[in-house]
Amino acid sequence: MRIGELARRTGASVRSLRYYEEQGLLTSSRSASGQRRFTPDQVERVACIRQLYAAGLSSRTIYDLMPCSESPSPENSDRALERMERERERLTASIAELARARDALDGLMVLNRTDRAGLVDAAPR
Amino acid sequence: MRIGELARRTGASVRSLRYYEEQGLLTSSRSASGQRRFTPDQVERVACIRQLYAAGLSSRTIYDLMPCSESPSPENSDRALERMERERERLTASIAELARARDALDGLMVLNRTDRAGLVDAAPR
DNA sequence: CGCTTCCCTGACATGGGCGTGAGGTTCCAG
DNA sequence: CTGGAACCTCACGCCCATGTCAGGGAAGCG
Numbered sequence: 628m629r630i631g632e633l634a635r636r637t638g639a640s641v642r643s644l645r646y647y648e649e650q651g652l653l654t655s656s657r658s659a660s661g662q663r664r665f666t667p668d669q670v671e672r673v674a675c676i677r678q679l680y681a682a683g684l685s686s687r688t689i690y691d692l693m694p695c696s697e698s699p700s701p702e703n704s705d706r707a708l709e710r711m712e713r714e715r716e717r718l719t720a721s722i723a724e725l726a727r728a729r730d731a732l733d734g735l736m737v738l739n740r741t742d743r744a745g746l747v748d749a750a751p752r
Numbered sequence: 753m754r755i756g757e758l759a760r761r762t763g764a765s766v767r768s769l770r771y772y773e774e775q776g777l778l779t780s781s782r783s784a785s786g787q788r789r790f791t792p793d794q795v796e797r798v799a800c801i802r803q804l805y806a807a808g809l810s811s812r813t814i815y816d817l818m819p820c821s822e823s824p825s826p827e828n829s830d831r832a833l834e835r836m837e838r839e840r841e842r843l844t845a846s847i848a849e850l851a852r853a854r855d856a857l858d859g860l861m862v863l864n865r866t867d868r869a870g871l872v873d874a875a876p877r
Numbered sequence: 878c879g880c881t882t883c884c885c886t887g888a889c890a891t892g893g894g895c896g897t898g899a900g901g902t903t904c905c906a907g
Numbered sequence: 908c909t910g911g912a913a914c915c916t917c918a919c920g921c922c923c924a925t926g927t928c929a930g931g932g933a934a935g936c937g
Contacts (some may be wrong), residue, residue: 629904631913641914642895650894660903662914675856682853685893692860704868711861718854722847728807729843731800735817736836743829754934756883766884767925775924785933787884810923884933890926896919903914 630655633665637673644673650686652676652693682718755780758790762798769798775811777801777818807843 634641647653648663653672655663679689692707692714759766772778773788778797780788804814817832817839 629914640895642897645915646894658903660914661916662903675860678853678856680894681849682857683850701868704864708861708864708868711857711864715854715857715861718850718857722850722854724806725808725843725847725850728803729840729847731803732807732836732840732843735800736833736840739829739833739836743826743833746826746829754884765925767927770885771924783933785884786886787933805924878937880936882934882936885931887929889928891924893922896921898919899917901915904912906911907909 628665628667630663630665633669633673636670637677639673639677647673647676647686651690652686682714683721684714688714753790753792755788755790758794758798761795762802764798764802772798772801772811776815777811807839808846809839813839 628636630641630644633639634644637644639647644653648655653665653669653676655665655669658664676689679692680686684692688710691710753761755766755769758764759769762769764772769778773780778790778794778801780790780794783789801814804817805811809817813835816835
């Protein structure tokens with residue numbers, strides 16, 4: 628399929644898809660006239676890429692992780708796994724941090740409600 | 753206390769603290785010579801600000817939220833609460849998304865391990 | 878006094894994913 | 908054949924919290 632189709636199917640912009648390719652996250656064959664051609668399973672790959680972006684990984688990191696992104700070998704696999712482990716930990720920490728932030732927000736909300744009640748009490752004009 | 757002290761106590765850089773002030777998130781009195789003076793309770797405030805930054809709020813949003821940041825009034829309180837509610841939802845969604853991303857990563861790890869095992873099996877030179 | 882350390886303002890740099898526009902080619906339906 | 912949609916490359920812009928450098932006052936100790 629062409630790039631517009633892939634964009635429609637994945638929800639990514641055409642620009643983003645080109646960018647992913649530029650970053651080595653996505654490969655395409657080219658038609659005689661130079662247009663990119665993608666295979667159906669790239670849809671899934673894009674979804675995966677976007678998941679990882681959503682997890683806050685950089686394109687470089689995603690590149691390093693992509694299974695068999697270049698030459699599959701036990702060494703590469705191990706390196707990737709190690710990296711994934713690290714990122715997994717980062718993610719977990721990040722989730723915990725967000726949860727803490729949410730708690731902090733809850734605290735602010737309570738505070739605000741209290742303040743508000745105080746205001747209404749004090750000056751019920 | 754002076755800005756360096758506050759930085760040490762909060763873990764924020766001096767640059768960041770100035771920036772927070774510039775964004776209206778932090779106030780300071782000035783000494784005769786123009787140096788910023790902070791009170792001890794600003795330490796907590798900075799911690800709170802950083803929590804919210806960590807939650808992905810923009811300085812503008814944080815500004816809008818800060819309790820009684822300008823004129824405390826029931827209307828302002830309500831607006832702030834509404835905003836907080838929205839941000840809370842965003843946070844919750846974001847946490848869920850990160851969790852999904854972590855699952856995706858787990859999937860990749862399993863895949864990678866499988867691939868690796870296959871490689872070792874197939875070509876155990 | 879002088880030395881070190883801190884503080885001030887102002888301004889430019891940066892990263893990174895993506896929007897956007899220019900200027901041009903290709904594809905396809907009518 | 909023709910017009911519009913889709914595609915191409917190149918390149919600049921943006922956001923925004925921070926780092927960092929320059930150039931110059933303060934603070935405080937020996």
